[in-house]
Amino acid sequence: MAEYFNGVKPSDGFYVKSNYNYTHVHQDILISLYTPLIGTDAIGVYLYLSQFNYHNEIEAYNHYTIMNDLKINLSSFRDSLDLLEGIGLLKTFFKTNQQEQTFVYMLEQPATTEQFFNDPLLSVFLYQQIGKARYISLKNRYKDKSISTTEYNEVTKSFTDVFKIPKLSELEHQDDIQIKLDTKSKGLDLSDVQFDFEMLELLLNNHLISKEILNKQTKEVIIQIATLYGITPVEMKSIILKSITENQTISLQDLRKHARSIYQIEHEGELPALELKREKPKSELNDSQQEVDSLLSWFELLDTTSPIEMLSSFTKSEPTTAQKRVVEDIITREKLPFGVLNILLQYVMFTKNMQLPKAYIEEIASNWKKLKLTSAEEAYHHIKKLDKQTEEKKKERINTSNNSFKLKSIEKTPEWLLKQKSSEKPKDEQQKNNESNAAFEKRKQELQKEMEAFWKEGDH
Numbered sequence: 520m521a522e523y524f525n526g527v528k529p530s531d532g533f534y535v536k537s538n539y540n541y542t543h544v545h546q547d548i549l550i551s552l553y554t555p556l557i558g559t560d561a562i563g564v565y566l567y568l569s570q571f572n573y574h575n576e577i578e579a580y581n582h583y584t585i586m587n588d589l590k591i592n593l594s595s596f597r598d599s600l601d602l603l604e605g606i607g608l609l610k611t612f613f614k615t616n617q618q619e620q621t622f623v624y625m626l627e628q629p630a631t632t633e634q635f636f637n638d639p640l641l642s643v644f645l646y647q648q649i650g651k652a653r654y655i656s657l658k659n660r661y662k663d664k665s666i667s668t669t670e671y672n673e674v675t676k677s678f679t680d681v682f683k684i685p686k687l688s689e690l691e692h693q694d695d696i697q698i699k700l701d702t703k704s705k706g707l708d709l710s711d712v713q714f715d716f717e718m719l720e721l722l723l724n725n726h727l728i729s730k731e732i733l734n735k736q737t738k739e740v741i742i743q744i745a746t747l748y749g750i751t752p753v754e755m756k757s758i759i760l761k762s763i764t765e766n767q768t769i770s771l772q773d774l775r776k777h778a779r780s781i782y783q784i785e786h787e788g789e790l791p792a793l794e795l796k797r798e799k800p801k802s803e804l805n806d807s808q809q810e811v812d813s814l815l816s817w818f819e820l821l822d823t824t825s826p827i828e829m830l831s832s833f834t835k836s837e838p839t840t841a842q843k844r845v846v847e848d849i850i851t852r853e854k855l856p857f858g859v860l861n862i863l864l865q866y867v868m869f870t871k872n873m874q875l876p877k878a879y880i881e882e883i884a885s886n887w888k889k890l891k892l893t894s895a896e897e898a899y900h901h902i903k904k905l906d907k908q909t910e911e912k913k914k915e916r917i918n919t920s921n922n923s924f925k926l927k928s929i930e931k932t933p934e935w936l937l938k939q940k941s942s943e944k945p946k947d948e949q950q951k952n953n954e955s956n957a958a959f960e961k962r963k964q965e966l967q968k969e970m971e972a973f974w975k976e977g978d979h
Contacts, residue, residue: 527593529586532579532621535571539628548629551657553606555648556641561602564589565609568624579621600624632661639743639775647790714742715825718752719759721847726760732769740771747791748782751857752825753850821895822858826850829861834873845877853888858895863887866902 539545546566554562567589571580585596603609607630612623629635636642636658646654716738720730733741744750750758758781762773783790821829826846830838838846846864849855855863867880892898 527582527597527620527622529583529593530581530619532581532619533585534579534621534623535568535626536623537569537572537626537628539626541569541572541626545629548632548635549608551660552632552635552641552645553608553629556644557602557606560595561599561606564596564599565603565626569626572626636661639740640747643747643779643790644792647792712742712746713824713828714738714745715752715828716741718825718827718847719755721843722752722756722851723759725847725851726756728759728763732759732763732767737769737771737774740774744775744778748778750778750781753854754781818858818895818899821861822856824861825857826860826864830864833865833868841877842875845875845880849881849884853884855884855888856893859887859892859898860884862895862898862902 549562549565567585582593582596586592589596600609600611604611608627610625610627612625614621614623630638630641635645645657649657716733719741720733723730723732741755744758745755758774758777759769761777762770764770779790824832827838827843830842830846846860849860863880863883864875867875867883871879887898887901890901892901
C-alpha cells in the first residue's frame with residue numbers, strides 16, 4: 520500500500536474531507552489525550568488539514584501549500600500522516616492517471632473521553648506515557664459530574680404527542696438534500712489483526728464452555744487485549760476461565776484486569792508502551808540484508824501464527840481432527856510457544872513425507888521443552904545445529920570405513936608374492952626351483968601389475 524507514497528511530488532493535488540463536525544470538545548481531546556501519544560507535530564498536521572474541509576474546495580490544493588505553510592518537507596509530512604493513520608485519526612485515499620496523482624485525506628472523529636478511557640489499547644498506552652498521577656487527573660477531569668437521572672422517571676413528550684404528522688404528499692416533490700451526519704469514532708483499526716478463535720473455542724470446549732459465550736463484542740475486546748499484551752489462545756483460555764460470571768457470561772472488565780495483571784507479573788510491573796515500527800526502504804538494503812530480514816520476518820510470522828492456521832496454510836488443506844488434537848495436546852501439556860511448535864511441525868512433515876506421527880512429535884516436543892526453546896528462531900537454529908552434527912558424523916563414518924578398508928587390504932596383501940623367503944617355502948615349492956629364471960621373472964612381473972591395479976582400486 521505504501522509504495523506510491525515514496526514517489527509523492529509537491530505538485531500532487533489533495534482534498535480534505537471529514538466524517539464529523541469539528542468542535543472545541545474534539546480539540547480538547549486531541550490536545551490532552553492524543554498529543555502525549557503521537558506528539559505535537561502530528562496533531563498540528565491534523566488541525567492544519569481541518570481548515571481545508573470547512574470550505575468544501577472544488578479544486579484540489581497541491582502539496583506545495585503544505586510545505587510552504589508548515590515549513591516542512593514531504594518526508595516529515597508523511598511521518599505525521601503515518602502517526603495519524605495508525606492512531607485512527609486519518610484515512611488516506613489515492614488516485615492516479617498518466618497526467619497526475621491526487622490524494623484525499625479523510626479526517627476521522629477522535630474517540631470520546633468515555634471511548635478513550637474504556638479502550639484497552641489507548642488507555643494503557645496513555646497511562647504508560649504520562650504516568651499514574653497525570654492519568655488519574657485527566658480521567659477525573661473528564662468524569663461525568665452531572666446529576667444522575669437513574670432515580671427519576673422520564674415524562675418527556677414525544678414528537679407525535681406535540682406535533683401533527685405532515686402528509687407524505689407534501690414531501691414527495693422536495694429535492695433530496697444530503698446532510699453530513701456525525702459518526703462515532705471507531706477506535707483503533709485492528710481489522711488486520713488475526714486471532715485464532717478456532718483454537719480458543721477448542722480449548723474452552725475441553726472445559727465444557729460453549730463457543731456461544733464468545734459474542735461479537737467479547738471477540739473485539741479479546742483481539743484488543745491479545746494485541747496489547749501479546750496473549751496466545753492458550754493464555755486467553757486461562758484468563759477467560761477466571762473472568763466467567765455466575766450467569767455464565769464473560770466479564771469484560773475482569774478480562775482486562777486479569778490480562779493486565781499477568782503482563783505486569785511477567786514484565787516486573789511495567790505496562791506496554793506505544794512504539795513506532797520503522798522499516799528501511801528496500802533500496803537501502805543489500806541482498807544479504809534483505810535475505811536476513813526475510814528470514815526474521817518468517818520467524819516473526821511463525822511466532823504469531825497459531826499451529827492450526829500454519830498447518831492450513833502450509834498444506835493448503837484443512838487439518839484433520841486428529842491433527843488438531845495432537846496440536847492441542849502438545850500446547851496444553853508441553854506449553855511450547857507457537858513459533859517453536861510451528862518449526863517442529865514443519866520439520867516433522869519434511870522428514871516424514873508430510874505425515875505427522877503423534878508419538879514422534881510428542882518425543883521431540885518433550886525434548887525441546889527440556890531445552891527451553893522459546894522462539895521459532897531458536898528452534899530453527901537448533902535443527903540446523905543437529906543437521907550439521909549429523910552430517911559431520913556421516914562424514915566421520917565414511918572416513919572410518921575407508922580407513923578400515925585400506926587396513927584390511929594391507930593385512931591381506933600377499934607378501935609371499937613380493938618376497939620369496941626360503942624359510943617360508945614349503946617342500947613342494949622348493950622342488951619347482953628348477954624352473955627357468957626367465958619364466959619366474961615373467962610371472963613375477965605379471966603379479967606385480969595385478970597388485971598395482973588392486974591398490975589403485977583400493978584408493979578409490
